[in-house]
Amino acid sequence: MALNISSGIDYTSLFSFGNTSKSSSSSGGTDLINYNSIRNGSYYKLLKSYYASEEAASKEETEKKDTKLGLTQMNSSAADVKADIYELQRTGEKDVFAKKTTTNDDGTETTDYDTDKILGAVKSFVSDYNSVVENADKIENKSILRSTIHMINLTSKNSNILGQVGITIGSDHQLKIDEEAFKNSDMTTVKSIFQTSGSYGTQVSSAASTIMNYSVSALANVSNSSYSASGAYTSSDFVGSLYNSIS
DSSP, X not given: OOOOOOTTOOOGGGGSTTOOOOOSSSSXXXXXXXXXXXXXXXXXXXXXXXXXXXXHHHHHHHHHHHHHHHHHHHHHHHHHHHHHXXXXXXXXXXXXXXXXXXXXXXXXXXXXXXXXXXXXXXXXXXXXXXHHHHHGGGOOOHHHHHHHHHHHHHHHHTHHHHHHTTEEEOTTSOEEEOHXXXXXXXXXXXXXXXXXXXXXXXXXXXXXXXXXXXXXHHHHHHTTXXXXXXXXXXXXIIIIIHHHHTO
């Protein structure tokens, strides 16, 4: 049966997909144009463009969160290295290199370094140092990478003396400690590595500080944050809410 189309009749209900309300236009022309847009693919192109933009925005947001996470982890690892060196360099009652006196089974006393205590402090340093090296693989910031390479080069230059106390450098630039070799080594040498002025430990601590500073600056850029006139960091991201934004 043929469908006769007469002028002056509203045909929008044919394309309303269940919506029987009539068009607010004075004639059925507007709705027929919309229908024609569906048929020639204009709506499809618009929808495709819209969802492509949505996908791009979602990808950008994911990359931003990944960048924040990487920078935060790098900052945390560098801060841990700095804290480890601080513990190894403390003097007085907190000095890990302070000698202790123990009483032997025969009643005699022996005064010597507490090798277990020193080992624990150095193991913590080794672990956190390796975290910095590992996290560098997630970073694209050139300043942070240069500072990390500088830290790695410092370690390489001190490889001989580190090897004397059982600390070796792997092909991946990470440190490895032989606990037995460490305990049997001269603790005076260990002390010179970490506690003396201008020591390896002091230089690594300085490199860690630089990494921390660059990571905070990079976080400020990613988070659209800023510094106050006095140089104080004003972003709430890094001091707390950042951890929520990357979760």
